[in-house]
Amino acid sequence: MSFQVAIGQYYPGNSLLHRLDPRVKITGVFLLSIAIFLPRAWPGHLAAVLFTLALVALGRVPLKQILRGLRPILIFLVITALFNLFLTPGEELFRIGPAVATREGLRLVAVTSTRLLLLVTIASILTLTTSPIRLTDGLEMMLRPLRPIGVPAHELALMMTIALRFIPTLAEEADRIMRAQQARGASFATGSLVSRVRSLVPVLVPLFVAAFRRADELATAMEARGYRGGEGRTRMKELTFTARDAVALVVLIGFVALMVVMRIGGVG
Numbered sequence: 001m002s003f004q005v006a007i008g009q010y011y012p013g014n015s016l017l018h019r020l021d022p023r024v025k026i027t028g029v030f031l032l033s034i035a036i037f038l039p040r041a042w043p044g045h046l047a048a049v050l051f052t053l054a055l056v057a058l059g060r061v062p063l064k065q066i067l068r069g070l071r072p073i074l075i076f077l078v079i080t081a082l083f084n085l086f087l088t089p090g091e092e093l094f095r096i097g098p099a100v101a102t103r104e105g106l107r108l109v110a111v112t113s114t115r116l117l118l119l120v121t122i123a124s125i126l127t128l129t130t131s132p133i134r135l136t137d138g139l140e141m142m143l144r145p146l147r148p149i150g151v152p153a154h155e156l157a158l159m160m161t162i163a164l165r166f167i168p169t170l171a172e173e174a175d176r177i178m179r180a181q182q183a184r185g186a187s188f189a190t191g192s193l194v195s196r197v198r199s200l201v202p203v204l205v206p207l208f209v210a211a212f213r214r215a216d217e218l219a220t221a222m223e224a225r226g227y228r229g230g231e232g233r234t235r236m237k238e239l240t241f242t243a244r245d246a247v248a249l250v251v252l253i254g255f256v257a258l259m260v261v262m263r264i265g266g267v268g
Contacts (some may be wrong), residue, residue, distance in 0.1 A: 173207060
């Protein structure tokens with residue numbers, strides 16, 4: 001069983017997406033997350049898929065890196081698909097005992113699966129093309145206008161970035177723990193669904209212990225380097241908003257506007 005994820009990992013490169021201002025990319029993720037839920041017909045969903053694939057190509061991130069990051073949600077997708085397929089009322093497609101699959105359920109499965117896969121892919125593109133330092137700087141500068149009302153912009157941005165960065169780390173830790181237990185005779189792929197869930201319980205305790213240990217080591221390392229918060233801190237590379245960033249932002253807004261028009265016009 002593999003827990004490899006793409007969200008939280010950084011793929012070094014010099015692509016167009018790598019060079020964009022992190023504030024533009026964060027805004028883009030927000031806008032695209034809205035645009036994905038706008039379509040109601042297949043032209044709109046197809047446009048969202050093609051736009052996401054174009055982003056993957058612009059980021060020059062290997063497709064296998066993206067696909068590897070989608071593996072952890074496959075079980076969730078399958079369970080959700082089964083519930084939608086057999087519990088959505090409508091025209092009957094086929095029957096398995098008392099369970100009835102409907103045409104409306106099949107359509108709902110296609111829509112929800114596509115939306116979820118696109119959301120995970122877009123979030124993965126953000127972290128794969130943005131280094132943790134630039135991501136922190138971008139979040140902090142976007143949250144800075146909220147400081148007068150007491151929002152700790154620097155600390156909040158740092159916390160969110162560390163949380164993203166620890167996702168693949170904890171996934172690797174979980175995979176290592178499970179491999180160690182499998183070597184001692186544990187089984188995670190056999191038996192009923194209930195027994196499989198129970199077999200995962202012994203993984204959680206060492207995983208939480210490892211998470212707290214890593215958090216304590218990180219705090220100690222930050223204190224040893226003189227970290228005392230965001231007050232008075234400077235940056236080696238200041239973020240600059242260029243014409244390239246303006247064009248990218250216009251394209252993103254234009255795509256969202258197109259999706260809104262398609263929804264209102266009944267095309268998408």
